[in-house]
Amino acid sequence: MGRLPALLVLLACAGPALAARQLLAAAAEQPVLRVGFGTEPRVPMSSLVDGQPEGMEGLLIEAIAKELGYTLEIVPLGTFEDRMYALINGTVDAVIHSFTVTAERSKLMQFVYPAYYSSGVALFAPNGEIEGVSSWSDLAGRTLAVKEGNYVLDAAPQTPALQNVTLVQVPNIQDAAALVAAGDVxxxxDDSSVLSPAPNLTIVSQLQPILRAPMAIAVRRGADDLAANLTRALLTLVQGGSDAPILGMENATFIALGAPPNPDLAALVANPTPGNSTLYPTQEMECFPVPSDSLWLPADAYQPIYTWEVRGVHNYSCDGGSGSYQLRGWLVNGTDVRNDKHTGYSYTDRGPSGTHFSRFVATDEGNRTELGSIEIIREVGSVGMPSPTDPTVNAQWYRRITLNQYGMFAAPKILYMTQTETEGGELPAGAGKCKESDAAITVPFRSIVTFFACREGV
Structure with a gap:
């Protein structure tokens, strides 16, 4: 019996007024977990019935909330974009709705491991048949519908089975079913985890699903504490071998409708440790976390990968509301400190509430070819302070930052950055009150930026 049902039984004998007060107090003590849940039925994976989550994902998120002592709040969200933006802007704490793990999505959100299921891309048609199609190669020249936001759209250009197929994006399954019925596609x-997305659509069983990938709960990037708690609850649910609670959820949903057991889930339950299942991959080494009371990186765990000297300008313009000059951004060119060769350029965009989003772009000598980039969302954790080895040095240490990175900045993965030896860039003394019509002020700027990754062998 869960915590609140048990309280109801105990309080029933204590009088209605006392029972109500104590029940509300108990509920108030529990942290709330706001979960974005899709409104479109994806039986047997998920569906909403009278606002309550059902299907395997419904059973799973309810079990997780109970395990952690959270009060579960389901937030219905209709489309993939709705769920993604609600997660990014903080409307919800987590999302569970057949979110397939992809590299592109990982740039926008953080996936929680272990993943709870896996799915591939399957073909659906009336009666599970398309005349003349008995293999993926037979689809060349055909037209297929796919939901907006489905990961197959990113993967199709690199997938031989889909390279000669025309994909028509639709907002929902109902529109896809209508196009199929009309003969337009x-x-x-769709995901193979949806056994029958619409009454007139069933899986073409002759074609085995392709692009198989894990499905996982998603949280906001940087929500490490919540991710760790969700991982702890998930690990509890996959323990117990054949009696693991998550297998009971699969039996009540997929197996009950005649689907075979998911082989990746079976592998996870058999050995729920990293690296033994595609649902629980070995996570990239993050060295070890910086202690919460420390602002400095442990020197024996991290090593500098790139060191740039950046020279450029800070741009200040007049803010009409405050009547003062505000930093609007900067643009600099970088050179390698070791050999004085060109490395790329860097700039910043102004974000909400006075924040700035900084980007470093590595290029060839003439800025013609981009070799990689890294974006820092400064508001999630940067600290300005003097260096402990040289109190006169003004150092900006970025720690626990959100990084979007690719190319040379992704291998090895950059984990932390420092900005030291900063010269210039400050608004001149005497730049007082201003009007919006006043000219912008440009101030020369120089700094040393160092990019750190894990030290090999740590």
């Missing part, structure tokens, strides 16, 4: 692509 030959079939519909």
């Amino acid at each position: 030959d079939g519909y692509l």
